[in-house]
Amino acid sequence: MKLNPLLVGLGLAAGLMTGASAQTVLKIGYATTQASHYGVGSTVFCDDIEKGTQGRYKCQQFPNSALGGEREMIEAVQLGTLDFVNTSTGPVGNFVPEVKIVDIPFLFRDYDHARKVMDGPIGQEILTKFPPKGLVALAWTENGFRHMTNSKHPIVKPSDAAGLKMRTMENKVHMDGYRTFGIQPTPMAFPEVFGALQQGTVDGQENPIPVILASKFSQVQKYLSLTGHVYSPALLITSPRLMNKLSDADKKVFNDAAKKAGIAQRKKVNEDENNGIAQLEKDGMSVVRKVDGQAFRDALVPAYAAYSKEFGADNIRKIQEVK
Ligand code: EAX
Numbered sequence: 001m002k003l004n005p006l007l008v009g010l011g012l013a014a015g016l017m018t019g020a021s022a023q024t025v026l027k028i029g030y031a032t033t034q035a036s037h038y039g040v041g042s043t044v045f046c047d048d049i050e051k052g053t054q055g056r057y058k059c060q061q062f063p064n065s066a067l068g069g070e071r072e073m074i075e076a077v078q079l080g081t082l083d084f085v086n087t088s089t090g091p092v093g094n095f096v097p098e099v100k101i102v103d104i105p106f107l108f109r110d111y112d113h114a115r116k117v118m119d120g121p122i123g124q125e126i127l128t129k130f131p132p133k134g135l136v137a138l139a140w141t142e143n144g145f146r147h148m149t150n151s152k153h154p155i156v157k158p159s160d161a162a163g164l165k166m167r168t169m170e171n172k173v174h175m176d177g178y179r180t181f182g183i184q185p186t187p188m189a190f191p192e193v194f195g196a197l198q199q200g201t202v203d204g205q206e207n208p209i210p211v212i213l214a215s216k217f218s219q220v221q222k223y224l225s226l227t228g229h230v231y232s233p234a235l236l237i238t239s240p241r242l243m244n245k246l247s248d249a250d251k252k253v254f255n256d257a258a259k260k261a262g263i264a265q266r267k268k269v270n271e272d273e274n275n276g277i278a279q280l281e282k283d284g285m286s287v288v289r290k291v292d293g294q295a296f297r298d299a300l301v302p303a304y305a306a307y308s309k310e311f312g313a314d315n316i317r318k319i320q321e322v323k
Contacts, residue, residue, distance in 0.1 A: 026083035026242075028059050029067040029076075031190045036214035037272065038234070039063055041141045041265030042086050045236060045257045052253035059084075069189030071170060077239050078134045086261070088143040088234045090169030090190075096137075098129040101311045104304075105177040105230040106297050107319060111145070111273075114231045115266065117322050136238050138258030141265040143232035144208025144273070149221040149285075152203050156225070157292040158182055158299040167193050167205040174230060177303045178206075181229075181296060197221060208232055209280070210272040218283035225288040226277070229296055236261055 028046065030038035039061070046059035067073055067082060071091035076082035078095075093100035101107075102123075108114035117123050118140040130137045148155050148166070155161045162182025168174050175185040186202050196202050197220040204221065211217075212224065236258045243251060281287055308316060 023055060024057050026057060026059050027062060027067075028084040028086065029062040029065075029073045029082055030086040031065050031070060031088070032063065032211055032214040034061060034063040036063075037142065037144070037210040037265050037268040038086050040268040041236070041261040042084075044264040045084075045086075045261035048257035048260055049254055052257060053250055057250070065191040069191055071189065074135070074237065077237055080239060080241055083242055084236060084238050086141055086234060086236050086265075088169070088232050090171050090174075090232070092235065092237075093171065093173065095135065096126075096129050096133050098126050100173050101307075101315060101319070102126070102233050103171055103173040103230065104307050104311070104316065105174065105300055106293075107316070108231040111266075111270070113322060114233070115142075117319055118233060120322060122319060122322070130237070131240050134239060136240055136243050138236045138238060138255055139262045141234040141236050141262045142269050143234045144210055144269045145228040146206045146208055146230050146232050147212070148204060148206045148225045148227045148229070149212060149217055150204025150223050151197070151200070151221055152223070154223050154225065154286065154288045155227065156288055156290070157295040164203045165201075167196055167202045173307070176306060177230070177300055180299045180301075180303045182299075193217075194220065206230075208269065208272075209276040210269055212280060213272055213276045216283075218280050218285045222284070222286055223288070224277075224280060224285045225291050227291050227296065228293075234265070 028042050030042055032038050042061060046061065050058045067076065070085070070087040073082055073085040073087060074091060074095055077085050089099050089103055093103060108117065123140055127137045148161065150164055152164060153160065158181040163184070165184045165186055166178065167188045168178060168185040170187045170189065175187065178185045188196060193205055194215060197205060197217065205217070206229070246254065277287060
């Protein structure tokens with residue numbers, strides 16, 4: 001049989017016919033490789049929606065920032081040119097301001113604390129703020145605690161970081177905090193970071209171990225300090241436009257799939273935390289494990305005064321008090 005290329009094209013755009021039922025192909029984008037935490041979570045999500053809808057829906061994955069930076073992908077979801085993005089909260093507060101509070105440095109004690117807040121009433125309440133902005137946050141996934149890398153010297157305390165030009169996410173909460181460390185924050189979309197490090201446009205950057213590994217920053221950065229200065233939550237985001245098209249049963253499939261994706265993504269973050277640091281050392285990085293965390297916290301005091309004004313001291317305390 002000779003296929004009419006125009007009809008084949010239309011078929012791909014509108015969803016392929018498989019047997020009796022139409023199959024809709026949904027696009028999902030994320031920053032890092034398919035083998036990374038974002039890829040692991042996204043793959044669980046995609047497999048589950050395909051299974052749960054008996055193949056009526058399936059995904060096409062766009063890893064490695066193939067569709068642009070995280071801000072651009074969120075905009076694409078709002079516009080309807082992308083169906084899902086699995087993104088750090090980096091740029092999300094620019095769309096949904098209620099998210100910003102969870103980007104405060106040294107807010108969470110450890111992974112247990114952070115995950116408990118995200119899964120509890122505070123985190124779940126934040127998810128309800130998305131639909132008025134043309135977005136639906138299906139579930140919290142995870143990027144991880146962020147650590148500093150640089151090409152100049154080991155960082156143990158803020159005075160070691162002072163003066164370094166560091167790429168940050170396009171996130172004012174981070175930038176305001178990092179300035180109190182003495183860093184010169186240089187906001188930049190993630191796809192540009194490797195090149196900027198390689199060319200020396202910036203001295204350093206900060207990211208969780210899974211990102212440092214997946215993006216091979218060991219090739220362009222000598223020093224890694226386990227500063228863990230901020231937790232980097234992530235979200236699986238889609239649009240009200242897409243969700244409103246689904247039957248209630250399919251909605252449940254998508255929501256459940258997103259929750260399972262979050263669990264799988266966190267598990268991969270745990271694995272990378274456990275095995276990745278040794279790997280980065282093997283790759284030539286010099287790792288500072290004993291960071292003066294108290295000195296970083298002390299440096300942040302003026303930033304916390306500003307955060308309290310912006311977000312409410314009570315709201316910050318409520319998060320800190322989750323046990
Ligand atoms: O979400 O921009 C960043 O540094 C993010 O941590 C990375 O893209 C993964």
